Amino acid sequence: MLKRPQYIVLGLVVLLALVVLNLPARTATRLKLAVGSLFLPLFGLAGAGQQTAAKATDAVLPRAELARQNESLRRENQQLRLQAMQAEETARENFRLRQLFQWQQQSHWKPRLKLARVILRDPANWWRTVQIDLGSKHGLTNNLPVLTTDGLAGRISSVSLTHSQVVLIGDPNCKVSALVQNETRDTGVIGASGPFDTSLVELSHLSRSANLKPGQNVVTSGLGGIFPPGIPIGKIVDSRTVEYGLYTEARVKLAANPGALEEVWVLLP
Amino acid sequence: MTTFRTTLILIAAFLAVFWEAAFPGTSRWLKAQVDLLPPLMVYASLCTGLTSIALLTVCGGLFFDSLSANPLGVSILPLFAVGIGIYWRRELILRDQPYAQFVLGLAASGATPILTVLLLLTAGHQPLLGWGTIWQWLVMSLGGAVATPIFFLLFGWCERAFGHRRVTETSFRPDREIRRGRF
Numbered sequence: 001m002l003k004r005p006q007y008i009v010l011g012l013v014v015l016l017a018l019v020v021l022n023l024p025a026r027t028a029t030r031l032k033l034a035v036g037s038l039f040l041p042l043f044g045l046a047g048a049g050q051q052t053a054a055k056a057t058d059a060v061l062p063r064a065e066l067a068r069q070n071e072s073l074r075r076e077n078q079q080l081r082l083q084a085m086q087a088e089e090t091a092r093e094n095f096r097l098r099q100l101f102q103w104q105q106q107s108h109w110k111p112r113l114k115l116a117r118v119i120l121r122d123p124a125n126w127w128r129t130v131q132i133d134l135g136s137k138h139g140l141t142n143n144l145p146v147l148t149t150d151g152l153a154g155r156i157s158s159v160s161l162t163h164s165q166v167v168l169i170g171d172p173n174c175k176v177s178a179l180v181q182n183e184t185r186d187t188g189v190i191g192a193s194g195p196f197d198t199s200l201v202e203l204s205h206l207s208r209s210a211n212l213k214p215g216q217n218v219v220t221s222g223l224g225g226i227f228p229p230g231i232p233i234g235k236i237v238d239s240r241t242v243e244y245g246l247y248t249e250a251r252v253k254l255a256a257n258p259g260a261l262e263e264v265w266v267l268l269p
Numbered sequence: 270m271t272t273f274r275t276t277l278i279l280i281a282a283f284l285a286v287f288w289e290a291a292f293p294g295t296s297r298w299l300k301a302q303v304d305l306l307p308p309l310m311v312y313a314s315l316c317t318g319l320t321s322i323a324l325l326t327v328c329g330g331l332f333f334d335s336l337s338a339n340p341l342g343v344s345i346l347p348l349f350a351v352g353i354g355i356y357w358r359r360e361l362i363l364r365d366q367p368y369a370q371f372v373l374g375l376a377a378s379g380a381t382p383i384l385t386v387l388l389l390l391t392a393g394h395q396p397l398l399g400w401g402t403i404w405q406w407l408v409m410s411l412g413g414a415v416a417t418p419i420f421f422l423l424f425g426w427c428e429r430a431f432g433h434r435r436v437t438e439t440s441f442r443p444d445r446e447i448r449r450g451r452f
Contacts, residue, residue, distance in 0.1 A: 006319050013323045013349050017330075020342030021392070028341045035335035039287055046291040120336055123289035125301050125405045126386060126396030127338035131290070157338070167338065172395040196300055196401030259297065 303412030378413020
């Protein structure tokens with residue numbers, strides 16, 4: 001049986017837990033960031049470990065392989081420059097036509113990107129978040145979109161001075177308004193993934209007449225105000241009608257793999 | 270000795286949480302991350318006092334929640350429930366047996382995530398749950414079970430290496446000396 005002082009300890013811990021759980025959201029976030037900053041010295045250690053491993057891999061890579069990679073990157077760079085030139089020309093043409101028809105200019109997202117390294121992942125199995133090595137001193141604020149070269153990765157959910165938490169696409173707390181690039185331009189909401197396969201997410205709230213086919217591209221619609229339009233999300237895998245045919249749901253294979261993120265780009269306003 | 274043990278447990282909790290967040294090896298291969306706080310709690314409940322259990326509960330829970338999307342403090346109560354449950358009945362447990370440590374680790378690592386998820390659902394959050402969660406729960410339980418005897422071994426080694434040893438009394442007593450006479 002427990003003795004009296006032990007009951008006091010028991011009561012104190014339970015009381016403390018209840019107080020912490022019921023703190024106002026702002027205070028709880030501050031406390032969370034303060035406790036998280038205790039890990040700051042180890043963040044550098046983890047980063048240094050990853051860099052050492054990368055350097056060691058580079059050191060043992062043969063010269064022929066490096067030359068081949070260099071050549072491949074040079075070709076890719078030339079192709080991308082050509083594509084950029086074409087895109088510039090298309091944008092100019094689009095601008096002229098808009099002026100001709102007196103249509104309002106669309107607000108494009110400015111490519112103000114900042115590269116960040118993923119330093120920690122969520123230790124709990126029921127959330128999909130990561131920590132990156134950029135914080136408020138680098139100009140980051142809440143709800144900034146986070147991208148990879150393949151597509152959308154998530155959004156910033158909390159920011160401390162030197163690091164930030166990113167809630168990844170597929171987490172229940174990261175809902176994205178999405179648009180399917182088909183004839184009918186169907187819009188829906190990207191929701192949570194399953195606990196097992198993080199690269200498959202649900203696209204819900206599509207109309208029952210949605211014309212979905214596997215392989216169609218899904219991009220951000222720009223509705224909701226957080227994500228600018230046109231960022232690739234993934235491709236349609238399959239679709240089905242739900243709620244007795246009231247609306248359609250689809251599964252989307254994400255373009256960016258949330259389980260293997262190492263470096264991400266934060267889109268600054 | 271108790272202070273040394275408590276300090277050692279708290280350092281281990283800090284490093285365990287960091288390891289879970291920084292090295293997602295098991296989550297890549299097995300699609301689930303093993304939680305090392307319940308095995309630590311088993312050790313603390315069997316080998317230390319209630320103060321150490323309370324400190325591990327609060328510090329470990331706060332460390333874990335600070336790196337996770339969990340609401341702050343949600344991991345404290347499940348860890349404490351497991352710790353206090355073992356502490357209550359620790360006189361009846363063969364704590365030196367690896368088999369007992371394994372079974373306790375299995376039970377603690379299985380109960381903690383269930384209690385945490387129940388608390389999250391009660392608080393109105395929507396964690397990622399599905400059929401895959403059963404697999405993740407099995408991996409967490411078995412991983413914690415395997416880690417528990419390892420923690421006992423590691424802490425035993427640390428105490429032998431860094432802790433002070435109790436002075437052992439010799440059987441020699443001067444008042445029991447046999448005096449021989451002349452004959």
